[in-house]
Amino acid sequence: MNHPHRRRVVALATGALLTAGTALAAPASTAPATATAPRTPLVVNARWGGHCTYDRIVIDLRGHVPQVAVTRVPKLVQDGSGKPVPLAGTHFLQIRLHPAEAHNRAGQSVYHGPKLVTIHLPRLKGLALTGDFEGYVTFGAAFRGKPAFRTFTLHAPERFVLDVAHRNTCG
Incomplete structure:
Protein backbone atom coordinates (compact mmCIF):
# COMPACT_ATOMS: atom_id res chain seq x y z
CA MET A 1 0.00 0.00 0.00
CA ALA A 31 -36.73 9.76 32.27
CA PRO A 32 -39.44 9.84 29.63
CA ALA A 33 -39.39 12.94 27.42
CA THR A 34 -42.81 14.06 28.62
CA ALA A 35 -41.70 14.19 32.25
CA THR A 36 -39.51 17.25 31.65
CA ALA A 37 -41.59 18.98 28.98
CA PRO A 38 -43.94 21.63 30.41
CA ARG A 39 -47.61 21.04 29.74
CA THR A 40 -49.15 23.26 27.06
CA PRO A 41 -51.21 26.02 28.69
CA LEU A 42 -54.97 25.96 28.11
CA VAL A 43 -56.95 29.05 27.13
CA VAL A 44 -60.18 28.81 29.14
CA ASN A 45 -61.86 32.22 28.87
CA ALA A 46 -61.71 35.73 27.43
CA ARG A 47 -63.42 38.71 29.00
CA TRP A 48 -63.38 42.49 28.82
CA GLY A 49 -64.19 45.56 30.85
CA GLY A 50 -64.44 49.31 30.52
CA HIS A 51 -62.54 51.72 32.78
CA CYS A 52 -62.29 55.51 32.92
CA THR A 53 -59.21 55.77 30.67
CA TYR A 54 -58.89 52.35 29.04
CA ASP A 55 -60.75 49.28 27.77
CA ARG A 56 -59.34 45.94 28.89
CA ILE A 57 -59.23 42.43 27.39
CA VAL A 58 -58.26 39.57 29.71
CA ILE A 59 -57.44 36.05 28.49
CA ASP A 60 -57.61 33.46 31.28
CA LEU A 61 -55.28 30.45 31.18
CA ARG A 62 -54.80 27.18 33.00
CA GLY A 63 -51.06 26.59 33.34
CA HIS A 64 -48.53 29.31 32.55
CA VAL A 65 -48.85 32.34 30.29
CA PRO A 66 -47.18 31.45 26.97
CA GLN A 67 -45.59 33.85 24.51
CA VAL A 68 -48.15 36.30 23.13
CA ALA A 69 -47.84 38.32 19.94
CA VAL A 70 -50.17 41.28 19.41
CA THR A 71 -50.18 42.48 15.81
CA ARG A 72 -52.07 45.18 13.97
CA VAL A 73 -53.88 43.62 11.00
CA PRO A 74 -55.96 45.20 8.20
CA LYS A 75 -58.88 42.79 8.79
CA LEU A 76 -59.80 39.82 10.97
CA VAL A 77 -60.01 36.31 9.48
CA GLN A 78 -60.57 32.82 10.84
CA ASP A 79 -57.35 30.80 11.05
CA GLY A 80 -57.28 28.00 8.53
CA SER A 81 -60.29 28.97 6.42
CA GLY A 82 -59.43 32.64 5.94
CA LYS A 83 -63.13 33.52 6.24
CA PRO A 84 -63.76 37.10 7.35
CA VAL A 85 -64.73 37.68 10.98
CA PRO A 86 -67.90 39.79 11.08
CA LEU A 87 -66.89 42.44 13.63
CA ALA A 88 -67.40 46.14 12.98
CA GLY A 89 -64.42 48.36 13.61
CA THR A 90 -61.93 50.62 11.91
CA HIS A 91 -58.78 49.02 13.34
CA PHE A 92 -57.97 45.45 14.34
CA LEU A 93 -55.52 43.57 16.53
CA GLN A 94 -54.63 39.88 16.30
CA ILE A 95 -53.67 38.30 19.63
CA ARG A 96 -51.81 35.01 19.15
CA LEU A 97 -50.75 32.76 22.04
CA HIS A 98 -48.12 30.04 21.46
CA PRO A 99 -47.77 27.38 22.60
CA ALA A 100 -51.38 27.19 23.77
CA GLU A 101 -54.55 25.21 23.18
CA ALA A 102 -58.26 25.80 23.78
CA HIS A 103 -59.03 22.06 23.82
CA ASN A 104 -58.00 19.08 25.93
CA ARG A 105 -56.13 15.96 24.80
CA ALA A 106 -59.45 14.32 23.82
CA GLY A 107 -60.14 17.25 21.47
CA GLN A 108 -62.95 18.70 23.59
CA SER A 109 -63.11 22.48 24.01
CA VAL A 110 -61.98 23.85 27.38
CA TYR A 111 -62.67 27.42 26.25
CA HIS A 112 -65.81 28.83 27.90
CA GLY A 113 -65.64 32.40 26.64
CA PRO A 114 -67.33 34.04 23.68
CA LYS A 115 -66.55 32.86 20.17
CA LEU A 116 -67.77 36.15 18.65
CA VAL A 117 -69.16 39.11 20.58
CA THR A 118 -70.03 42.73 19.80
CA ILE A 119 -68.87 45.09 22.55
CA HIS A 120 -69.94 48.70 23.14
CA LEU A 121 -67.01 50.30 24.95
CA PRO A 122 -65.30 53.59 24.00
CA ARG A 123 -62.61 51.85 21.87
CA LEU A 124 -63.26 48.09 21.99
CA LYS A 125 -66.05 47.10 19.59
CA GLY A 126 -65.72 43.33 19.39
CA LEU A 127 -63.78 40.19 20.23
CA ALA A 128 -63.60 36.81 18.51
CA LEU A 129 -61.82 33.51 19.01
CA THR A 130 -60.40 33.05 15.51
CA GLY A 131 -58.26 29.95 15.88
CA ASP A 132 -57.19 26.95 17.95
CA PHE A 133 -54.83 24.93 15.78
CA GLU A 134 -51.44 23.23 16.09
CA GLY A 135 -50.38 24.94 19.32
CA TYR A 136 -51.68 28.42 18.46
CA VAL A 137 -54.76 30.08 19.94
CA THR A 138 -55.74 33.30 18.18
CA PHE A 139 -58.16 36.09 19.00
CA GLY A 140 -59.18 39.08 16.93
CA ALA A 141 -60.25 42.39 18.47
CA ALA A 142 -62.02 45.25 16.68
CA PHE A 143 -61.64 48.90 17.69
CA ARG A 144 -62.96 52.34 16.88
CA GLY A 145 -59.84 54.35 16.14
CA LYS A 146 -56.24 53.20 16.13
CA PRO A 147 -55.61 51.45 19.45
CA ALA A 148 -52.77 52.63 21.66
CA PHE A 149 -52.21 49.59 23.86
CA ARG A 150 -50.05 47.99 26.50
CA THR A 151 -49.85 44.33 27.50
CA PHE A 152 -48.82 42.48 30.64
CA THR A 153 -49.43 39.27 32.56
CA LEU A 154 -51.02 38.62 35.91
CA HIS A 155 -50.58 35.51 38.04
CA ALA A 156 -52.56 33.33 40.44
CA PRO A 157 -54.65 32.79 38.35
CA GLU A 158 -52.69 33.14 35.11
CA ARG A 159 -53.89 35.88 32.74
CA PHE A 160 -52.78 37.86 29.72
CA VAL A 161 -54.02 41.47 29.74
CA LEU A 162 -54.32 44.03 26.93
CA ASP A 163 -55.30 47.59 27.84
CA VAL A 164 -56.36 50.07 25.12
CA ALA A 165 -56.20 53.75 26.10
CA HIS A 166 -58.97 56.27 25.46
CA ARG A 167 -59.90 59.71 26.76
CA ASN A 168 -61.28 59.90 30.27
CA THR A 169 -64.98 59.01 30.28
CA CYS A 170 -65.45 59.44 34.04
CA GLY A 171 -65.52 63.19 34.23
Missing part, protein backbone atom coordinates in the same frame (compact mmCIF):
# COMPACT_ATOMS: atom_id res chain seq x y z
CA ASN A 2 1.29 3.48 -0.77
CA HIS A 3 1.53 6.03 2.03
CA PRO A 4 -1.28 8.47 0.99
CA HIS A 5 -3.74 5.57 0.56
CA ARG A 6 -2.76 4.03 3.92
CA ARG A 7 -3.17 7.39 5.71
CA ARG A 8 -6.68 7.80 4.24
CA VAL A 9 -7.70 4.27 5.39
CA VAL A 10 -6.27 4.87 8.88
CA ALA A 11 -8.05 8.26 9.11
CA LEU A 12 -11.40 6.75 8.05
CA ALA A 13 -11.02 3.83 10.47
CA THR A 14 -10.06 6.16 13.33
CA GLY A 15 -13.06 8.38 12.60
CA ALA A 16 -15.41 5.38 12.58
CA LEU A 17 -14.01 4.10 15.89
CA LEU A 18 -14.28 7.52 17.54
CA THR A 19 -17.88 7.91 16.34
CA ALA A 20 -18.82 4.45 17.63
CA GLY A 21 -17.06 5.05 20.95
CA THR A 22 -18.80 8.39 21.45
CA ALA A 23 -22.21 6.86 20.72
CA LEU A 24 -21.56 3.99 23.15
CA ALA A 25 -20.24 6.29 25.88
CA ALA A 26 -23.19 8.73 25.72
CA PRO A 27 -25.49 8.15 28.70
CA ALA A 28 -29.07 7.25 27.92
CA SER A 29 -31.81 9.25 29.60
CA THR A 30 -33.89 7.22 32.01
Whole structure:
Protein backbone atom coordinates (compact mmCIF):
# COMPACT_ATOMS: atom_id res chain seq x y z
CA MET A 1 0.00 0.00 0.00
CA ASN A 2 1.29 3.48 -0.77
CA HIS A 3 1.53 6.03 2.03
CA PRO A 4 -1.28 8.47 0.99
CA HIS A 5 -3.74 5.57 0.56
CA ARG A 6 -2.76 4.03 3.92
CA ARG A 7 -3.17 7.39 5.71
CA ARG A 8 -6.68 7.80 4.24
CA VAL A 9 -7.70 4.27 5.39
CA VAL A 10 -6.27 4.87 8.88
CA ALA A 11 -8.05 8.26 9.11
CA LEU A 12 -11.40 6.75 8.05
CA ALA A 13 -11.02 3.83 10.47
CA THR A 14 -10.06 6.16 13.33
CA GLY A 15 -13.06 8.38 12.60
CA ALA A 16 -15.41 5.38 12.58
CA LEU A 17 -14.01 4.10 15.89
CA LEU A 18 -14.28 7.52 17.54
CA THR A 19 -17.88 7.91 16.34
CA ALA A 20 -18.82 4.45 17.63
CA GLY A 21 -17.06 5.05 20.95
CA THR A 22 -18.80 8.39 21.45
CA ALA A 23 -22.21 6.86 20.72
CA LEU A 24 -21.56 3.99 23.15
CA ALA A 25 -20.24 6.29 25.88
CA ALA A 26 -23.19 8.73 25.72
CA PRO A 27 -25.49 8.15 28.70
CA ALA A 28 -29.07 7.25 27.92
CA SER A 29 -31.81 9.25 29.60
CA THR A 30 -33.89 7.22 32.01
CA ALA A 31 -36.73 9.76 32.27
CA PRO A 32 -39.44 9.84 29.63
CA ALA A 33 -39.39 12.94 27.42
CA THR A 34 -42.81 14.06 28.62
CA ALA A 35 -41.70 14.19 32.25
CA THR A 36 -39.51 17.25 31.65
CA ALA A 37 -41.59 18.98 28.98
CA PRO A 38 -43.94 21.63 30.41
CA ARG A 39 -47.61 21.04 29.74
CA THR A 40 -49.15 23.26 27.06
CA PRO A 41 -51.21 26.02 28.69
CA LEU A 42 -54.97 25.96 28.11
CA VAL A 43 -56.95 29.05 27.13
CA VAL A 44 -60.18 28.81 29.14
CA ASN A 45 -61.86 32.22 28.87
CA ALA A 46 -61.71 35.73 27.43
CA ARG A 47 -63.42 38.71 29.00
CA TRP A 48 -63.38 42.49 28.82
CA GLY A 49 -64.19 45.56 30.85
CA GLY A 50 -64.44 49.31 30.52
CA HIS A 51 -62.54 51.72 32.78
CA CYS A 52 -62.29 55.51 32.92
CA THR A 53 -59.21 55.77 30.67
CA TYR A 54 -58.89 52.35 29.04
CA ASP A 55 -60.75 49.28 27.77
CA ARG A 56 -59.34 45.94 28.89
CA ILE A 57 -59.23 42.43 27.39
CA VAL A 58 -58.26 39.57 29.71
CA ILE A 59 -57.44 36.05 28.49
CA ASP A 60 -57.61 33.46 31.28
CA LEU A 61 -55.28 30.45 31.18
CA ARG A 62 -54.80 27.18 33.00
CA GLY A 63 -51.06 26.59 33.34
CA HIS A 64 -48.53 29.31 32.55
CA VAL A 65 -48.85 32.34 30.29
CA PRO A 66 -47.18 31.45 26.97
CA GLN A 67 -45.59 33.85 24.51
CA VAL A 68 -48.15 36.30 23.13
CA ALA A 69 -47.84 38.32 19.94
CA VAL A 70 -50.17 41.28 19.41
CA THR A 71 -50.18 42.48 15.81
CA ARG A 72 -52.07 45.18 13.97
CA VAL A 73 -53.88 43.62 11.00
CA PRO A 74 -55.96 45.20 8.20
CA LYS A 75 -58.88 42.79 8.79
CA LEU A 76 -59.80 39.82 10.97
CA VAL A 77 -60.01 36.31 9.48
CA GLN A 78 -60.57 32.82 10.84
CA ASP A 79 -57.35 30.80 11.05
CA GLY A 80 -57.28 28.00 8.53
CA SER A 81 -60.29 28.97 6.42
CA GLY A 82 -59.43 32.64 5.94
CA LYS A 83 -63.13 33.52 6.24
CA PRO A 84 -63.76 37.10 7.35
CA VAL A 85 -64.73 37.68 10.98
CA PRO A 86 -67.90 39.79 11.08
CA LEU A 87 -66.89 42.44 13.63
CA ALA A 88 -67.40 46.14 12.98
CA GLY A 89 -64.42 48.36 13.61
CA THR A 90 -61.93 50.62 11.91
CA HIS A 91 -58.78 49.02 13.34
CA PHE A 92 -57.97 45.45 14.34
CA LEU A 93 -55.52 43.57 16.53
CA GLN A 94 -54.63 39.88 16.30
CA ILE A 95 -53.67 38.30 19.63
CA ARG A 96 -51.81 35.01 19.15
CA LEU A 97 -50.75 32.76 22.04
CA HIS A 98 -48.12 30.04 21.46
CA PRO A 99 -47.77 27.38 22.60
CA ALA A 100 -51.38 27.19 23.77
CA GLU A 101 -54.55 25.21 23.18
CA ALA A 102 -58.26 25.80 23.78
CA HIS A 103 -59.03 22.06 23.82
CA ASN A 104 -58.00 19.08 25.93
CA ARG A 105 -56.13 15.96 24.80
CA ALA A 106 -59.45 14.32 23.82
CA GLY A 107 -60.14 17.25 21.47
CA GLN A 108 -62.95 18.70 23.59
CA SER A 109 -63.11 22.48 24.01
CA VAL A 110 -61.98 23.85 27.38
CA TYR A 111 -62.67 27.42 26.25
CA HIS A 112 -65.81 28.83 27.90
CA GLY A 113 -65.64 32.40 26.64
CA PRO A 114 -67.33 34.04 23.68
CA LYS A 115 -66.55 32.86 20.17
CA LEU A 116 -67.77 36.15 18.65
CA VAL A 117 -69.16 39.11 20.58
CA THR A 118 -70.03 42.73 19.80
CA ILE A 119 -68.87 45.09 22.55
CA HIS A 120 -69.94 48.70 23.14
CA LEU A 121 -67.01 50.30 24.95
CA PRO A 122 -65.30 53.59 24.00
CA ARG A 123 -62.61 51.85 21.87
CA LEU A 124 -63.26 48.09 21.99
CA LYS A 125 -66.05 47.10 19.59
CA GLY A 126 -65.72 43.33 19.39
CA LEU A 127 -63.78 40.19 20.23
CA ALA A 128 -63.60 36.81 18.51
CA LEU A 129 -61.82 33.51 19.01
CA THR A 130 -60.40 33.05 15.51
CA GLY A 131 -58.26 29.95 15.88
CA ASP A 132 -57.19 26.95 17.95
CA PHE A 133 -54.83 24.93 15.78
CA GLU A 134 -51.44 23.23 16.09
CA GLY A 135 -50.38 24.94 19.32
CA TYR A 136 -51.68 28.42 18.46
CA VAL A 137 -54.76 30.08 19.94
CA THR A 138 -55.74 33.30 18.18
CA PHE A 139 -58.16 36.09 19.00
CA GLY A 140 -59.18 39.08 16.93
CA ALA A 141 -60.25 42.39 18.47
CA ALA A 142 -62.02 45.25 16.68
CA PHE A 143 -61.64 48.90 17.69
CA ARG A 144 -62.96 52.34 16.88
CA GLY A 145 -59.84 54.35 16.14
CA LYS A 146 -56.24 53.20 16.13
CA PRO A 147 -55.61 51.45 19.45
CA ALA A 148 -52.77 52.63 21.66
CA PHE A 149 -52.21 49.59 23.86
CA ARG A 150 -50.05 47.99 26.50
CA THR A 151 -49.85 44.33 27.50
CA PHE A 152 -48.82 42.48 30.64
CA THR A 153 -49.43 39.27 32.56
CA LEU A 154 -51.02 38.62 35.91
CA HIS A 155 -50.58 35.51 38.04
CA ALA A 156 -52.56 33.33 40.44
CA PRO A 157 -54.65 32.79 38.35
CA GLU A 158 -52.69 33.14 35.11
CA ARG A 159 -53.89 35.88 32.74
CA PHE A 160 -52.78 37.86 29.72
CA VAL A 161 -54.02 41.47 29.74
CA LEU A 162 -54.32 44.03 26.93
CA ASP A 163 -55.30 47.59 27.84
CA VAL A 164 -56.36 50.07 25.12
CA ALA A 165 -56.20 53.75 26.10
CA HIS A 166 -58.97 56.27 25.46
CA ARG A 167 -59.90 59.71 26.76
CA ASN A 168 -61.28 59.90 30.27
CA THR A 169 -64.98 59.01 30.28
CA CYS A 170 -65.45 59.44 34.04
CA GLY A 171 -65.52 63.19 34.23
